[in-house]
Amino acid sequence: MKYIIAIDQSTSATKALLFDEQCKLLARSSVAHQQYYPKAGWVEHDAEEIYANTIKAIGRLLEGRDLNPDNYTLAITNQRETVVAWDKLTGKPVYHALVWQDTRGAELCRQWRKQPGMEQLVEQRTGLKVDPSFCASKICWLLDNVPDARAKAEAGELLFGTIDCWLVWRLTSGRTFATDYTNASRTMVFNIYKQAWDADVLNATGIPVAALPEPRPCDAHYGETTVEGLFSASIEIAGVLGDSHGALIGQMCFSAGTGKVTYGTGSSVMLNIGEEPHKAPEGLVTSIGFSILGKTYYAYEGNIYSTGATLKWMADQMKLIGSPAETEAIATSVESNGGVYLIPAFSGLGAPWWQDQVKAAIVGMTFNTTRAHIVRAAVESIAYQVTDLVKAMTATTGITISELSADGGPTGNGFLMQLQADLLDADIVCTDVEDASALGAVVVNGFARQVWTTPDEVSRLKNIIKRITPNATEATSSDYAAWRKAVEHLIK
Numbered sequence: 001m002k003y004i005i006a007i008d009q010s011t012s013a014t015k016a017l018l019f020d021e022q023c024k025l026l027a028r029s030s031v032a033h034q035q036y037y038p039k040a041g042w043v044e045h046d047a048e049e050i051y052a053n054t055i056k057a058i059g060r061l062l063e064g065r066d067l068n069p070d071n072y073t074l075a076i077t078n079q080r081e082t083v084v085a086w087d088k089l090t091g092k093p094v095y096h097a098l099v100w101q102d103t104r105g106a107e108l109c110r111q112w113r114k115q116p117g118m119e120q121l122v123e124q125r126t127g128l129k130v131d132p133s134f135c136a137s138k139i140c141w142l143l144d145n146v147p148d149a150r151a152k153a154e155a156g157e158l159l160f161g162t163i164d165c166w167l168v169w170r171l172t173s174g175r176t177f178a179t180d181y182t183n184a185s186r187t188m189v190f191n192i193y194k195q196a197w198d199a200d201v202l203n204a205t206g207i208p209v210a211a212l213p214e215p216r217p218c219d220a221h222y223g224e225t226t227v228e229g230l231f232s233a234s235i236e237i238a239g240v241l242g243d244s245h246g247a248l249i250g251q252m253c254f255s256a257g258t259g260k261v262t263y264g265t266g267s268s269v270m271l272n273i274g275e276e277p278h279k280a281p282e283g284l285v286t287s288i289g290f291s292i293l294g295k296t297y298y299a300y301e302g303n304i305y306s307t308g309a310t311l312k313w314m315a316d317q318m319k320l321i322g323s324p325a326e327t328e329a330i331a332t333s334v335e336s337n338g339g340v341y342l343i344p345a346f347s348g349l350g351a352p353w354w355q356d357q358v359k360a361a362i363v364g365m366t367f368n369t370t371r372a373h374i375v376r377a378a379v380e381s382i383a384y385q386v387t388d389l390v391k392a393m394t395a396t397t398g399i400t401i402s403e404l405s406a407d408g409g410p411t412g413n414g415f416l417m418q419l420q421a422d423l424l425d426a427d428i429v430c431t432d433v434e435d436a437s438a439l440g441a442v443v444v445n446g447f448a449r450q451v452w453t454t455p456d457e458v459s460r461l462k463n464i465i466k467r468i469t470p471n472a473t474e475a476t477s478s479d480y481a482a483w484r485k486a487v488e489h490l491i492k
Contacts, residue, residue: 001020001021002021002071002072002073002449003018003019003020003026003071003072003073004018004019004020004021004072004073004074004075004441004442004445004446005017005018005058005061005062005072005073005074005075006018006019006074006075006076006077006435006438006439006441006442006445007054007057007058007074007075007076007077007078007167007438007441008077008078008243008246008435008437008438008441009050009054009076009077009078009079009163009164009167010078010079010243010264010265010437011079011082011099011100011101011264011265011266011309012032012033012035012265012312013030013031013032013033013053014030014031014033014050014053014054014057015028015029015030015057015435015438016028016029016030016054016057016058016060016061017061017435017438018061018062019438019439019442021446021451022461023433023439023442023443023458023461025433025435025439027061028061028435029057029058029060029061030057031053031056031057031060032053033045033046033049033050033053034046034049036096039104041102041103041104041106041347041348042102042103042104043098043099043101043102043347044096044097044098044099044102045082045096045097045099046093046096046097047084047086047093047096047097047163047166048092048093050097050163050166050167051166051167051170054167054171055227055228055230058227058230059227059230062230067230067231067232069226069231069232069233069234069235072231072235073235073236073237073238073445073449074171074225074227074235074236074237074238074445075237075238075239075240075441075442075444075445076164076167076168076222076237076239076240076441077164077240077241077242077243077245077246077437077438077440077441078162078163078164078167078183078240078242078243079099079100079163079242079243079265080100080162080182080183080186080242080243080244081100081133081134081135081138081162081186081187082097082098082099082100082162082163083097083098083135083138083139083142083160083161083162084097084160084161084162084163084165084166085139085142085146085149085158085159085160086158086159086166086169087152087157087158087159088156088157088158088159088174089157091169091170091174094142094146094149094158095142095145095146097163097166098138098141098142100133100266101133101265101266101305101306101309101346101347102132102138102347103132103133103347103348103356104132104137104138104141105132105136105137105138105140105141106132106137106348106356106357108132108137108140108141109130109131109132109137109356112130112137112204112205113130115204118130118204121200121201121204122188122201123279125191125192125193125198125200125201126185126187126188126189126190126191126192126198126201127185127192127277127280127285127286127287127298128185128186128188128285128286128287129285129354130188131188131354131356132356133303133305133347133350133356134186134187134188135160135162135186135187135188135189136187136188136189136201136205136207137188139160139187139205139207139211140205140206140207142160143206143207150208153208153210153211154208154210154211155210156210156211158211159177159211159213160207160211160212160213161177161179161212161213162179162183162186162187162242164179164180164183164240164241164242165177165178165179165183165213168222168223168237168240171223171225171227171237172222172223172224172225172237173225175223176222176223176237177213177214178213178214178215178216178220178222179213179214179215179216179240180215180216180217180218180220180240180241180242180291181195181215181216181217181218181288181290181291181296182218182241182242182245182287182288182289182290182291183240183241183242184197184215184288185287185288186242186287188201188205189201189202189205189207189212190215192277192286192287192288192298193277195215195288195291195296196215197209197212197215216240217291217292217294217296218239218240218241218245218290218291218292218444218447219238219239219291219292219293219444219445219447219448220238220240220448221236221237221238221448222237222238222239222240223236223237224236224237225237236449238444238445238448238449239441239442239443239444239445239446239447239448240441240444241290241440241441241444243262243264243268243437244262244268244270244301244303244437245270245287245288245289245290245299245440246436246437246438246439246440246441246444247260247262247268247270247407247408247436247437247440248260248270248272248289248290248299248440249290249292249439249440249443249444250407250431250433250435250436250437250438250439250440250442250443251405251407251431251436251440251462252405252455252458252459252462253270253272253405254272254297254455254459255272255274256272256273256274257271257272257273257399257401258271258272258405259271259272259393259401259404259405260404260405260406260407260436261386261390261404261405261406261407261420262406262407262408262436262437263307263308263382263406263407263408263409263410263411263416264307264308264408264409265306265307265308265309265312266303266304266305266306266307266308266309266350267303267304267307267308267382267385267386267408268301268302268303268304269301269302269304269386269389269390269393270287270289270299270300270301271299271300271301271393271399271401272289272297272298272299273286273289273297273298273299273300274297274298275295275296275297275298276298277298278298280300280301281300281392281393281395282352282392283302283351283352283353283354283392284300284301284302284351284352284389284392284393285300285301285302285303285351286298286299286300286301287299287301290440290444292444292447292455293447293453293454293455300393301351302350302351302352302388302389302392302393303350303351304350304351304382304385304386304389305344305345305346305347305348305349305350306344306345306346306347306360307344307381307382307385307386307410308324308382308408308409308410309344309346310342310344310346310378310381310382311324311327311378311379311410312324313344313346314327314374314375314378320371320374320375321375324409324410325412327375327378327379327413327415327416328379328413328414328415328416330371330372330375330376331372331375331376331379331380331415332415333372334370334372334373334376336376336475336479337373337376337377337380337479338364338366338368338369338370338373338376339364339366339482340362340363340364340365340369340373340374340376340377341362341363341364341377341380341381341482341483341486342360342361342362342374342377342378342380342381343358343360343361343362343363343381343486343487343490344360344378344381344385345358345359345360345361345490346359346360349487349491351388351389351392352388352389352392353388353487353491355491358490358491361486361490362374362377363486363489363490364482364486379413379415379416379419380419380479380483381483382410382416383416383419383420383423384423384480384483386420386423386424387420387423387424387480388484390404390424401424401426402426402427403426403427403428403429403467404420404424404426404427404428404429405429405430405431405436406420406428406429406430407430407431407433407434407435407436407437408434408436409434411430411434411466412434417430417466417468418468418471419476420468421468421469421470421471422470422471422472422473422476423472423476423480424470425470425472426470427467427468427469427470428467428468429464429466429467429468430464430465430466430467430468431462431463431464431465432463432464432465433463443458446458
C-alpha cells in the first residue's frame, strides 16, 4: 500500500494532499501565490513561484513523516487553460503564465471568428468555441510578443504547456514533456476524436506543433521525481488531469448522465455523456471528460469565470467582507436581495453567454440597499450562473438531472446550497471530500497502478455526508427571472 500525494494546483493556491489507497484524506497543506493584473482583462501568475510553492506544499505536508520513497506516489490536478511558456535549454519561463481568466486574446479571437469556416473547424475538431479563455489565443500572444518566441518555438526550443505540463517537466528535470488528454482538450487546438493535436487548427492559428507536449491518457505514467531531493530516491508520477475533470472522477461520475458542479475561483458544470462525443447544446462545449482504463469518456461542460473569485473580490478589493466564510451569515441577515443583482463579468461572461467584452455590474440598487443586500447578491450570482448552465444542458438534450454532485469550499455555505437546490429543483449531494479534484487525481493514480481495475471498485468508496433537497418558493423563480433579465439587458 502506498500513500498518494495529490497536487491540486488551483488559480489561487497550490495544495498538497495526502491520501491512502482507501481514498481517505490524511493531511493537507496549501500555499497561496500572487495574482498579477498588469492591465484591464490581463491576469497572470508567476510559474516559478507556483513550482516553488508546489515543493513547499509537499514539504509541509510530509513534515515529520517517514520519507521512504517506496511508500509514496504522486498525482497532479490543475487549473486549466493557463499557459506557461519556457525556454527548453534554461528551463526558465520567458513570461508570466497567462491565466485562464485572461482576455488579452479577445481581439485575435474576433479576427478568427471572421475567417470563413474557422468557428466550424474549431468546434468540429476540438468541441470548443473560439474564445480567449482557451489556450490558443494566449499562446499566439506569447509567440507574437516575446522576443524570438516564434523562431524558438518552431525549432522546439520554446515550450508551451498548461500548469500540469510545467510541473511534470520541472519535477522530472525536463525528462517528461507531456500533458493529459483533458488539459489538452481545453487548448482549442486538440482533436478530441483522435486524441491528438489537430494539424488543420494548428495551421489556422499559426501554433507550431514542435512547441507542444505529448498528449497522454489521464491514468498514464508521467515519469519520476525526488521532489527536489525531498526523497532519497525517485517516486512515480502517475495520474494527471484538469481540475474539473478530477472533480468529475472524484464525485464518481463514471456513467453517462451523471454530473457535478465544482465551486472554485470559477465554476465548472460537467455532465458525463459517455464514450460517444456529441455536439454540445448552444452555449456549451464538448470536452474529454476523462480517459481511463483504455477508454475515453466525453462530457458537456459550461464554465463560469467568476464565482469564488467574486467573493474574494468583495473581501480583498471592496473590503465588504473579511472573508468568504462570512457571506452566509450576512446573506441571511436580510429577507431578500432587495432587488439587487450582481453580474460578475469581471473577465467577461462565459457559458452559456460567451460575452468576453461585458463588464461586471451591480443593478437594482436604491437608497434602501445595504451592504448585506450586495453580499447576498454576490452569493446568489453563483447559484444563478450554475442554473444557467444546467438549464442549457437539459433544455435541448432531454436529460433530466435529479441530483448534482457538488464540491469546493462554497459547498459549506448552507444558504448557497439550498438556493442551488431550489433553483434546479434537484438534490445537491456533497461527499466527505471537499477537494474532489484532488481525489480524482488519486483515483486515476490508482488506475495507473492497477490498485483498482474497474470504476465500480472505487465507486464503492464514495461517502455522501450531505444531501440538500429543494424547497423552492415563488420568489425563487421570480428572482431567477429577474437575474436573467438583468444579464440580457447588460449584454445588449
